Amino acid sequence: MHPDVKHARVPGKLLIVGFGSVGQAVLPLLLRHLVLRPGQISIIAASDDGASIAQEFGVAFERQVLTEANYVSVLTARLGAGDFLLNLSVDVSSLALIELCWQCGALYLDASIEPWAGGYTDTARTASQRSNYALREAVLAFARGKQIGPTAIVTQGANPGLASSFVRQALMNMAADCKLTVDKPRNPEAWAALAQGLGIKTIHIAERDSQTTPQRKQRDEFVNTWSVAGFIGEGTQPSELGWGSHERELPKDGARHGFGCDAAIYLNRPGMATRVRSWTPLEGAFHGFLVTHGESISIADHLTLRRNGQAVYRPTVHYAYHPCDDAVLSVHELAGKNWQPQSGQRILRDDIVRGIDELGVLLMGSALGVYWFGSRLSIDEARKLAPYNSATSLQVAAGVLAGMVWALRQPQAGLVEPDDIDHEAVLAIAKPYLGELVGVYGNWSPLQNRGPLFAEELALDDPWQFKNFRVA
Numbered sequence: 271m272h273p274d275v276k277h278a279r280v281p282g283k284l285l286i287v288g289f290g291s292v293g294q295a296v297l298p299l300l301l302r303h304l305v306l307r308p309g310q311i312s313i314i315a316a317s318d319d320g321a322s323i324a325q326e327f328g329v330a331f332e333r334q335v336l337t338e339a340n341y342v343s344v345l346t347a348r349l350g351a352g353d354f355l356l357n358l359s360v361d362v363s364s365l366a367l368i369e370l371c372w373q374c375g376a377l378y379l380d381a382s383i384e385p386w387a388g389g390y391t392d393t394a395r396t397a398s399q400r401s402n403y404a405l406r407e408a409v410l411a412f413a414r415g416k417q418i419g420p421t422a423i424v425t426q427g428a429n430p431g432l433a434s435s436f437v438r439q440a441l442m443n444m445a446a447d448c449k450l451t452v453d454k455p456r457n458p459e460a461w462a463a464l465a466q467g468l469g470i471k472t473i474h475i476a477e478r479d480s481q482t483t484p485q486r487k488q489r490d491e492f493v494n495t496w497s498v499a500g501f502i503g504e505g506t507q508p509s510e511l512g513w514g515s516h517e518r519e520l521p522k523d524g525a526r527h528g529f530g531c532d533a534a535i536y537l538n539r540p541g542m543a544t545r546v547r548s549w550t551p552l553e554g555a556f557h558g559f560l561v562t563h564g565e566s567i568s569i570a571d572h573l574t575l576r577r578n579g580q581a582v583y584r585p586t587v588h589y590a591y592h593p594c595d596d597a598v599l600s601v602h603e604l605a606g607k608n609w610q611p612q613s614g615q616r617i618l619r620d621d622i623v624r625g626i627d628e629l630g631v632l633l634m635g636s637a638l639g640v641y642w643f644g645s646r647l648s649i650d651e652a653r654k655l656a657p658y659n660s661a662t663s664l665q666v667a668a669g670v671l672a673g674m675v676w677a678l679r680q681p682q683a684g685l686v687e688p689d690d691i692d693h694e695a696v697l698a699i700a701k702p703y704l705g706e707l708v709g710v711y712g713n714w715s716p717l718q719n720r721g722p723l724f725a726e727e728l729a730l731d732d733p734w735q736f737k738n739f740r741v742a
Contacts, residue, residue, distance in 0.1 A: 277671075277699060278678035279305035282352035282376075285345070287336065287367070288359030289315035291496050291617050292381060292427070292670065294323050295663035296358070298656050299671045299703070301327060304678070312348065316359070323658055336362045338386050342370065351375030352681075356674065360499045361387035365409055368422050368685065375420050377681060379673050381427030381666060382500070383409055383564060390503045397508040397538055398527045402562045407530040413685035421683040423691070426673030428629060428665040429589070430565035432645075432700060433475045435693035436631040437569055440643035443709050444468050444636060458572045458689070465573050466583040471516050471635035471734040474546075474590040475565060476642060478553040479662060481594050481625030481649055483618055491614035492604065493596040495622070495662040498615040501561075501593070505542035505601065506609050510534055510562035512570020514586030517736055518729070533571035533584060536562075540609065541589075542601050545741035548590030550628045551642055551710040555718070557741055558590035559601070565589075565688070572689040586736055590632075594618065594625070619660045622649045626705075627661040635734050639711045647705030655703055664703050672699035 284306065286293055293313070300306060308328035315321075316335045324331035334344060336359070345367070349355060355371050357364060357380040364383045371378040383405040390400055398404060409424055425431060438455075441464050445452040448468065455461045479495055487493045494501050513526075513535045520526075523538045537544060541561035548558050566588045575583040592598070596618070603612065630644015647661040656664055676691055676699075677683070688696075701707055715733040720726055726742070729735040 274302055276305050277303050277675040280310060280354060280678065282350065282354065283348070284311045284354045284356065285348050286311065286313045286356045286358065287362060288357065289313050289320040289324065290358065291619065291663045292666050293358045294320045295656070295659045296667040296670045297323065297327060297329065298658065299667050303671060338363070341366060345370055346374065349374050349376045360384055360497065360503060364424065365412060368409065369412065371422060372416070372420055377420055377677050378422035379426055379670065379677055380424055381431065381670060383424055390507050397536060401508050401536050402510055402564050403527055403530065403534050403536065403567055406564060406567055409685065417684045418682055419684045421677040421681050422685045423673045423677055424685065424687055425564040425568070426688050427669045429475045429477070430563055430568065431669035431673065431688050432665070432696065433565045433631055434569055434688035435696045436643050437473060438693040439697060440631055440633050440641060440709060441465055441468065443643065444633065444638065444641055447638060459575060462573045462575045462583060465585060466575060469635045469637060470585050470633050471514060473569065473585050473587045474548045474632040475563065476548045476550050476558070476590045476632040477627070477629045478550050478556060478592045479594045479627045481618060481622045481627065481661060483621040483623055485621060487596040487599045488614065490612045491616060492600040492612045493616045493618060494600065495594050495597070495618045495660050496666070498617065502604065502611055504563065505559065505561050506540045507562045509537040509539055509541040509544040509560045510566055511560065512566050512584065512587035515581055515584045516734065517586060521736065531571050533574055534567045543605060546590050546739045547716040547741060549632060549640065549712060549714040550630065551712065552628050552646065555714060556592050558592045561589050561591050563589045568687050568689050622660055625649055627665060629665055639713050641709060641711050643709040645704035645707055651705050668700035668703035672696040675699050
């Protein structure tokens, strides 16, 4: 078991909004590693799922659906200066809660930037307006001029969240393996220069979840190892990726947003309908879903070098996600129903019998070969480390814990992203819950074994062009 080390003190109240798989996973870690009494904590959730877990820990639980009409009245009575709002909900606007916390002096953390219910599927809005890029730009616009004030950390879970720390640790590891004498970069430009010097052209958040149960997916049922609503929400958003400076041609269904940082593009198709080739050390080559995630945009933006206002270096960054096998079947059924959700939903946790979540970042383009750095966590080890967890939820909970500790230690940092946080401090808190944290080189490229059976249009002179990764 992880030693009972207290990393920080919560001076006021802790309000948890949303208590699904991640909320249930992180509660035991917060009580274990923060100076925090159960009586300081209250939970607001849209359903009674997890109420018995809250009761077990002596934590107040209230079933309450937060809406645009009621959130101010519901939350202002519960939050004040020095309190902490941990937002693990879906269908609740992150920006609205951030603004409220700023006004009342409370700290804030979420694991993804969410819109109000219906924001992902509002047909009155364009694909660009429904994107994570747009959600991030709105949050960053609010943050301008607020560098000092109550700390609000957005998108600090596993991915997004730990993925940004993995990238920076991977860059430092590769620099050491190249025998380079490199001081730890202190700003985004220095990190971007390091990535450029190492030849990094493409970064995947490459994940393979192999957890499984004896009760396989049934007809008209969506099965997953974390939030079903969360996965369907992000999976039916437009596919998004940070767009590298080495890329020669925009995909035929790709488009730029025309506003903001211009570090990313979107595809005019959902992420659950977009597949890419990727690689992890244990799984080997696989096809993953290019589902939009905040880190695809923020990592690309933070690793951009500009000269006279023009981007001269940026890697392509995107998610390559192979969820558990029953989730893949669920996605196929969902697509066949034209993205209308199944009537049944099931989160796998206590019934998982075997498997691991192999979650990391894959850096490509270096002369050393591809380099994967990340967490290998099995279901057996996850259960030994913390109750009410699967391997997937514990990786997210570890990122949430690390982010909360950082915020409590720096309570006046304003609004920050994972890429703004000291990666070593984050990994020091999260590492005990990540299983094996390893870096592995490989000789894989998306061009391997291509073409013998069917002719393909490939960029043979540059393996790292996006067209080579995409599955037609």
